[in-house]
Amino acid sequence: MKKHWWKESVIYQIYPRSFMDSNGDGIGDIPGIISKLDYLKDLGIDVIWLSPVYKSPNDDNGYDISDYRDIMDDFGTMADWELLLKEMHDRGLKLIMDLVVNHSSDEHEWFVESRKSKDNPYRDYYIWRPGKDGKEPNNWQSTFSGSAWQFDENTGEYYLHIFSKKQPDLNWENPKLRQEVHEMMKFWLDKGIDGFRMDVINFISKVDGLPDAPNPEGKKYVSGSRYFMNGPKIHDYLQEMHREALAQYDVMTVGEMPGANVEEAKLYTDDSRNELNMVFQFEHVDLDSGPGGKWDLKPLKLTDLKNNFTKWQKGLEDIGWNSLYLNNHDQPRMVSRFGDDKEYRVESAKMLGTFLHMLKGTPYIYQGEEIGMTNVRFDSIEDYKDIETLNMYNEKVNQNGENPAKVMESIYVKGRDNARTPFQWDDSEHGGFTTGTPWLQVNPNYTAINAEQAVEDESSIFHYYRKLIQLRKEHPVIVHGSYDILVPEDESIYVYTRTLESQKLLVLLNFTNEDQSFDIPADLQGKKNEILISNYEANTEYGSAISLKPYEAIVYLIQD
Structure with missing residues (x-):
């Protein structure tokens, strides 16, 4: 498999509205990001993915773009952005920008x-x-x-408009439109950016004729997604985009692709096809959704998670490459969703970080993940800002008469504002995010969970993440080793190996709040080993069986 810089990188996503406010207007901005670059450099990340900062009326927090070649006033100026790029490159950090070209703003x-x-x-x-x-x-x-x-x-x-009515879909059948997009991409690439994260890029090809979707239940409207996801000309469009805009630059591309399966992802990310480097697939973040979709809550089974990750790890083992994530600006906080954000917040956040960073693929850290930020429970729907959440609440409660408390429970678990509460920098008012009134309330737990406290505490999640990132730079087996799962049917622990030549990692993860144990397979016993990282004091004997404390993670490096 070819080596590429983006395979060996760790990527950090910044949601600019919520990261750091420099001027007291309550909205994060580009000068605010610049002021925190040393924090990110200290964390050890290689690449920053910056969510949209383009001109926008902000119907969907910047994902509705009215001018692709200018900066939103809330965030600063083009001069601010150019300084950000320079300051990042001076620190050895790369920048990938969001590309939102399934739709524009209706004000474009x-x-x-x-x-x-x-x-x-x-x-x-x-x-x-x-x-x-x-x-x-x-x-x-x-x-x-x-x-x-x-x-x-x-x-x-x-x-x-597949999204908001203020986000009309662009017509990719039109070659002039495609040429405009390619020229816009080159505008940013010529400024020196290092790649693109492409928003819902597999929506750009629609089925000919735009037929009705099957609707056996007679609903007023149905998704229709089978007719606009992974459409008939998607590969033609992506190959043309690569040829016309990307091929002349050493950049990375990652496509957000709801509904893409392993076989489709292989096509999208096969080096020889010249489309994309990676995709964001959604299967693992739909495992806790019932038949009614995202807001229909159901408990997550660990075996479902294991089966899904194993399918993707093995599926893209030789062709393509995985993006590794558990949260982002559209998903709830991972420690609240997959861990225990109360009694074992620190332990489970470290365990989940270990799980992700030891897999094969490129890890993505979402802002605040590295300090264990959690979901939020606002008192009233009035406190929420996200258009998806507000539309859903209005439809379910005001139009369909559903129980408001039940709908709010879904929002507490799955709402996008969970990820968008302002970054918690310190224990001063509004978490040090702004001297003004924040555009979205800060999570009240900022007094206990904040970056200042995390940086000062050597045993914090922050410093654990620093070590995870450093290990990736030191051990090629973490980047390139093959993946194999052990005890796939166990509902409490997730155990897998990574193998490269004579080296093997044994990754042990307890996904529960109770003690568990694991019997080491005979072929791994009696080998020379060392603990690379553990989220408890590393005092575990490597014998025939290993006991795991609640949410414990241990990674052994085993030499043949």
Whole structure:
């Protein structure tokens, strides 16, 4: 398998609105990020993925872009951004930017023109259709609730929006639109960025004719996702994008791809196909969703998690590459979801970090993960800002009469604002994030959980993450070793090995709040070994059996 810098890197995601505010307006900004680069350099990460900072009316927190070549006023200026890039590169840090080209904002000049008339030169930059029998062109539903179509009085037609009605989908069938995207990408690549994270990039190809989705239950609208995920021309578009925009630069690309399976991911990430380097797949973060989707809560079974990760580890073993993540700006906090954010917050956060960083693939750290930030429980729906959450609450409670308390429980577990509460820098007011009023309330536990405390405490999650990142740089087996699972049917512990030539890692993870034990296989007994990292005082004898404390993680390096 080829070596690439992005395989050996650890990536840190910054959600700029919530990271650090430099001017007291309550909104994180680019100068705020610059002020914290030494903190990130100290953590040891290699790459920063910056969520969108482009001009935007902010309907979906910057994922609705009105100008792809300018910076949102809330975040600063292009000069601020250029300084950020310089300061990062001076520290040996790389920058990947978000590329959001399935849709734009309805305030983008292309769409402003597009809606003026049916013969406007920009009309075909978007997906317009006449109604059908006095209704929408088809029965597809927006991922943010309601119809995926919006009627526009001016021309008497509907436009498609898979997300908010202020996020009209771009028409990738139009070669002029594709050329505009490629030119915009080169604008940023020529400024010196190191790659792109591509937002819902596998949505850009829709099935010809945009047919109704099957609807045996007779619902008003249905997802339609099978018709706009991994569509018929997606590989053509990505190969063209690589050829026209990416091939001339040494950059990394990662595509966010809901609904992509292992076989599709192999196609997307096969080096020889010249599409993408990695994908973000969603299977593992859907394992605790019931038949009603994301908000339909169900307990997570460890065996389901193990089966899924093993499928992806083995599936992309020889072709392609995995992105490793348990949380991001769209997912709840991982220690609250997969660990124990109360009694064993520190131990379980370290265990989960060990789990992820010892797998094969490129690890992604979401801001605050390295200090064990948790989900939040705001008192009222009025305290929430996320459009997906608010639309869902309105539909379920106000339109369908569901129990508000039950709906709030789903929000406490799965809402996107869990990840978006401001970063907790210290125990001063608003966690040191701002001197003003934060755009979203800070989690009240900032007095106990904050970066200042974590940096000062040598036994903190922060310092544990530093060690995980350092180990990756020192041991090629962590980057390139093959993966194999042990005791796949055990519902309490996750054990796997990584093997490269004469070296083997044995990774032991207790996913419960009770003591567990593991019998070491005969072929691994009596070998020369050392503990690379453990989240308890490393005093475990390596014999025929190992006992594991609650949420304990131990990684042994075994030499043949």
